[in-house]
Amino acid sequence: MAMYLTPEQQEILDGKKGEVMQKVMKTLVQYGEIFGADKMAPVTSKYNHLVTSFGLKALGPVYELMNKLIDAGAISKQQFSMDPRPLDKNVPSNLIMDLVFKKFMYSRQDFYEGQLEKLGLLNKDAFTCACYLDQVGNKPQKGEILSWAESSAVVYANSVLGARCNRNSGIVDLMGSILGFVPSFGLLTDEGRKAGWIIKIETTKKPEAQLLGSAIGMKVMEDVPYIIGLDKWLGTELTDEACTYLKDFGAATASNGAVGLYHIENLTPEAKETGKDLIKDGAKVYVIDDNELKRVYESYPVIWKNKDAKPKLCFMGCPHMSLQQLKGWTDKVEAGLKAAGNKKVLIPTVFTAAPGVLKEFEKTPYAARLKATGVVTSYICPLMYMNNPLAGKMPVITSSNKLRTYTTARYYTDDEILNKITKGDK
Amino acid sequence: MKEFIGRVVAPGCVKAEALVSHGGLNTLASFQKALQFGDKEATCGDQNNPDLYGKKMKGKALCLPQTIGSTTGGMVLYCACSMKRQPACLLFSKPIDSLAAAGAILADVWLDDVKMPVVDSLGDEFLNYVKDGMTISVLENGKVVVE
Numbered sequence: 193m194a195m196y197l198t199p200e201q202q203e204i205l206d207g208k209k210g211e212v213m214q215k216v217m218k219t220l221v222q223y224g225e226i227f228g229a230d231k232m233a234p235v236t237s238k239y240n241h242l243v244t245s246f247g248l249k250a251l252g253p254v255y256e257l258m259n260k261l262i263d264a265g266a267i268s269k270q271q272f273s274m275d276p277r278p279l280d281k282n283v284p285s286n287l288i289m290d291l292v293f294k295k296f297m298y299s300r301q302d303f304y305e306g307q308l309e310k311l312g313l314l315n316k317d318a319f320t321c322a323c324y325l326d327q328v329g330n331k332p333q334k335g336e337i338l339s340w341a342e343s344s345a346v347v348y349a350n351s352v353l354g355a356r357c358n359r360n361s362g363i364v365d366l367m368g369s370i371l372g373f374v375p376s377f378g379l380l381t382d383e384g385r386k387a388g389w390i391i392k393i394e395t396t397k398k399p400e401a402q403l404l405g406s407a408i409g410m411k412v413m414e415d416v417p418y419i420i421g422l423d424k425w426l427g428t429e430l431t432d433e434a435c436t437y438l439k440d441f442g443a444a445t446a447s448n449g450a451v452g453l454y455h456i457e458n459l460t461p462e463a464k465e466t467g468k469d470l471i472k473d474g475a476k477v478y479v480i481d482d483n484e485l486k487r488v489y490e491s492y493p494v495i496w497k498n499k500d501a502k503p504k505l506c507f508m509g510c511p512h513m514s515l516q517q518l519k520g521w522t523d524k525v526e527a528g529l530k531a532a533g534n535k536k537v538l539i540p541t542v543f544t545a546a547p548g549v550l551k552e553f554e555k556t557p558y559a560a561r562l563k564a565t566g567v568v569t570s571y572i573c574p575l576m577y578m579n580n581p582l583a584g585k586m587p588v589i590t591s592s593n594k595l596r597t598y599t600t601a602r603y604y605t606d607d608e609i610l611n612k613i614t615k616g617d618k
Numbered sequence: 619m620k621e622f623i624g625r626v627v628a629p630g631c632v633k634a635e636a637l638v639s640h641g642g643l644n645t646l647a648s649f650q651k652a653l654q655f656g657d658k659e660a661t662c663g664d665q666n667n668p669d670l671y672g673k674k675m676k677g678k679a680l681c682l683p684q685t686i687g688s689t690t691g692g693m694v695l696y697c698a699c700s701m702k703r704q705p706a707c708l709l710f711s712k713p714i715d716s717l718a719a720a721g722a723i724l725a726d727v728w729l730d731d732v733k734m735p736v737v738d739s740l741g742d743e744f745l746n747y748v749k750d751g752m753t754i755s756v757l758e759n760g761k762v763v764v765e
Binding site: 215219254342 | 627642644646647650651653654655665666684685686687688689690691692693694696697700701714715716717719720721723724726727728
């Protein structure tokens with residue numbers, strides 16, 4: 193079925209606004225037609241958020257495309273935040289890594305950030321995957337239509353905030369902002385937001401967010417899960433603690449599978465409003481108990497060359513940590529060190545968060561306390577740090593299931609990480 | 619020999635050797651190292667995909683259920699195409715996902731000299747039947763011949 197286009201949209205497709213705009217339009221029309229979109233929907237959020245934040249030398253074709261857009265005046269109608277930067281001198285590295293990162297891998301970073309400024313970058317601090325946190329300020333309202341791409345932000349915006357966004361790809365995210373509309377299909381529609389899976393949580397304790405998200409993501413892939421029984425552990429209000437949990441949970445569903453939206457009974461906005469009417473007829477059922485989480489945990493491959501190697505680095509914050517997490521982990525690290533009779537963490541440890549969150553954190557007494565434990569804070573993208581042969585060979589540990597999925601980092605639960613960095617547990 | 623019919627997402631004809639992923643293809647994890655470090659054969663770097671890990675993807679008829687993972691996926695696929703390190707074709711047993719679709723469309727619209735036929739909805743039987751090394755012919759009408 194051909195998509196309905198307004199006369200203005202048809203003119204763009206016919207090339208009356210130039211060849212580049214024609215190609216932008218053609219891209220989104222083809223994209224929509226594949227998924228049965230019947231029309232374009234106006235983008236209604238204040239800001240966009242783009243996924244491609246790294247000036248990787250290897251992404252030359254992307255920069256060429258960006259130049260075509262800039263030269264043709266095809267810039268974003270909205271300002272936008274970006275995923276995190278790939279470099280930060282605060283993060284431990286050796287001379288060779290510095291050379292590889294700056295001179296080889298990310299040698300186009302400054303150039304690319306220059307392109308982003310021309311295209312509509314919000315500000316120089318707008319680099320984080322958790323753009324929806326209050327300290328960053330790119331927090332869409334319920335029902336708003338977005339043209340975002342970052343998978344962890346899309347699933348959070350859809351599920352926790354009730355905004356509407358498909359799991360767009362990098363570049364396509366920007367094109368929606370250039371045109372000011374996106375094809376209406378999938379998670380933009382009421383039908384596309386219905387659940388094809390019922391997930392029953394039957395654990396005997398609060399499930400680890402990153403582990404639960406991984407289990408669900410791997411099971412339902414791109415489908416929408418309706419989760420029953422998690423409100424027992426998270427409550428029925430979207431408190432800071434619940435939102436932080438859902439941030440990490442959602443990132444794991446999106447990276448270990450391809451989830452763009454989940455509903456949690458009695459907690460997330462659409463589940464609260466509509467309840468079980470969100471579940472499609474014939475939905476499949478997946479029961480998660482302690483044994484299932486154990487099975488999933490034990491299924492992760494450990495790809496370190498020496499599986500017993502002493503970790504050289506610990507990354508926390510993929511997606512970026514919230515202010516509440518930074519404070520909570522400061523307490524936990526201090527207590528862990530005290531219990532073990534240690535003064536500093538035993539493994540170099542980096543907590544990553546948005547520049548805006550780190551600024552707020554620095555204003556609190558927690559910042560000095562965390563620094564005293566030896567933990568470093570950074571705005572870096574751990575994923576971008578890890579994706580090279582040098583860092584890839586390092587035994588790095590994390591409680592992020594996204595980082596585990598995309599890199600050689602080894603996953604441990606939050607408690608295990610705490611014991612390793614404060615007590616040196618093997 | 620067996621024939622399967624799917625939906626044409628990106629048109630074109632090609633004959634190539636099959637490379638099969640029974641799990642979802644994580645595009646970023648699979649292509650990133652190859653693009654970053656000049657691997658012209660596009661060796662799959664996804665440690666979580668035992669079917670593909672360490673195998674050359676360039677020029678192969680990549681058979682898969684769908685793609686998963688980071689939403690940079692479409693952009694990564696576009697870059698692979700632009701750098702001429704793409705598979706000969708992508709053949710999906712399921713309806714195509716939004717990231718793979720974006721990559722295929724970006725390549726189709728923005729690159730003049732690259733062809734990567736894409737067919738989806740070939741069915742579970744297709745993925746059960748096809749094995750690494752089989753010869754695959756993709757025809758214009760979405761017909762896929764496996765022998």
